[in-house]
Amino acid sequence: xxxxxxxxxxxxxxxxxxxxxxxxxxxxxxxxxxxxxxxxxxxxxxxxxxxxxxxxxxxxxxxxxxxxxxxxxxxxxxxxxxxxxxxxxxxxxxxxxxxxxxxxxxxxxxxxxxxxxxxxxxxxxxxxxxxxxxxxxxxxxxxxxxxxxxxxxxxxxxxxxxxxxxxx
Amino acid sequence: xxxxxxxxxxxxxxxxxxxxxxxxxxxxxxxxxxxxxxxxxxxxxxxxxxxxxxxxxxxxxxxxxxxxxxxxxxxxxxxxxxxxxxxxxxxxxxxxxxxxxxxxxxxxxxxxxxxxxxxxxxxxxxxxxxxxxxxxxxxxxxxxxxxxxxxxxxxxxxxxxxxxxxxx
Numbered sequence: 001x002x003x004x005x006x007x008x009x010x011x012x013x014x015x016x017x018x019x020x021x022x023x024x025x026x027x028x029x030x031x032x033x034x035x036x037x038x039x040x041x042x043x044x045x046x047x048x049x050x051x052x053x054x055x056x057x058x059x060x061x062x063x064x065x066x067x068x069x070x071x072x073x074x075x076x077x078x079x080x081x082x083x084x085x086x087x088x089x090x091x092x093x094x095x096x097x098x099x100x101x102x103x104x105x106x107x108x109x110x111x112x113x114x115x116x117x118x119x120x121x122x123x124x125x126x127x128x129x130x131x132x133x134x135x136x137x138x139x140x141x142x143x144x145x146x147x148x149x150x151x152x153x154x155x156x157x158x159x160x161x162x163x164x165x166x167x168x
Numbered sequence: 169x170x171x172x173x174x175x176x177x178x179x180x181x182x183x184x185x186x187x188x189x190x191x192x193x194x195x196x197x198x199x200x201x202x203x204x205x206x207x208x209x210x211x212x213x214x215x216x217x218x219x220x221x222x223x224x225x226x227x228x229x230x231x232x233x234x235x236x237x238x239x240x241x242x243x244x245x246x247x248x249x250x251x252x253x254x255x256x257x258x259x260x261x262x263x264x265x266x267x268x269x270x271x272x273x274x275x276x277x278x279x280x281x282x283x284x285x286x287x288x289x290x291x292x293x294x295x296x297x298x299x300x301x302x303x304x305x306x307x308x309x310x311x312x313x314x315x316x317x318x319x320x321x322x323x324x325x326x327x328x329x330x331x332x333x334x335x336x
Contacts, residue, residue, distance in 0.1 A: 002217045002264065002276035008170040013181070013331065045331055049170045068270050079270065092331050096170065099334050102236050102247065108170040156324040163181065163213055163260050165333065166267050
């Protein structure tokens with residue numbers, strides 16, 4: 001059995017991908033939908049709970065960008081910074097749901113404004129971390145991210161998503 | 169903040185898809201890789217922990233197949249049985265990992281044999297549930313599943329994965 005942590009402030013789900021496309025703006029009249037795309041990288045779905053504080057964010061960024069889950073061509077596992085690879089951050093408040101009967105309840109989720117603020121800062125800190133890493137800067141890898149509050153239309157191509165859950 | 173449950177025996181991650189392709193047998197010499205495919209359905213990634221008992225499985229199946237997370241053409245959310253839609257079950261022991269520094273540890277995961285047994289029974293119960301449901305039987309929807317122990321090479325096309333985590 002696994003022991004649950006007593007207080008969860010944020011939840012991150014990690015998947016490894018060959019390619020990922022995420023819609024960041026839906027089609028609107030004559031305007032086509034807009035997408036972002038990453039190659040050979042890490043997808044981070046993130047959700048914040050009530051009581052999550054921005055003090056948590058540097059620790060989250062440090063853990064998620066340094067955990068060794070990305071596979072090299074030799075089959076070794078390294079961090080996304082060491083691969084190096086792109087990062088796609090997807091706001092996924094649904095990860096905060098708790099099942100009750102046939103429905104999910106999201107009572108523990110952060111409010112919309114707090115969630116947006118935390119999400120935006122989380123993205124920004126990830127961008128800074130990649131920019132500050134010389135290996136990443138040389139390789140030209142980047143952080144892409146979804147638009148908070150939108151439908152996260154995602155297409156994912158993997159060599160095994162190697163899905164992991166990390167709570168903070 | 170979210171309260172963690174005290175004892176987790178199994179973890180399921182749900183995503184909604186338009187199409188999903190999963191490799192069930194890798195290429196081998198002259199033999200091409202084999203894949204399964206679902207259309208407009210539910211992807212269930214599943215992981216079992218030490219101490220998980222087969223008595224848990226009917227409850228898991230009942231919850232996961234009846235939770236209202238699948239979107240109809242009208243934008244309503246119904247269960248996968250009511251949609252009705254295909255189900256793709258992916259063994260994902262990595263979901264049992266716990267981060268320690270830069271590495272993940274899987275100490276709480278079920279043993280390989282127990283995990284295979286639980287996974288196989290879980291798949292079988294899901295197949296029975298769909299076969300017993302007249303709406304599903306009429307629509308010809310089916311359960312596909314990954315090969316336990318293999319690399320789960322997955323390609324996913326979504327209109328928003330609407331990712332949810334349910335623990336048992």
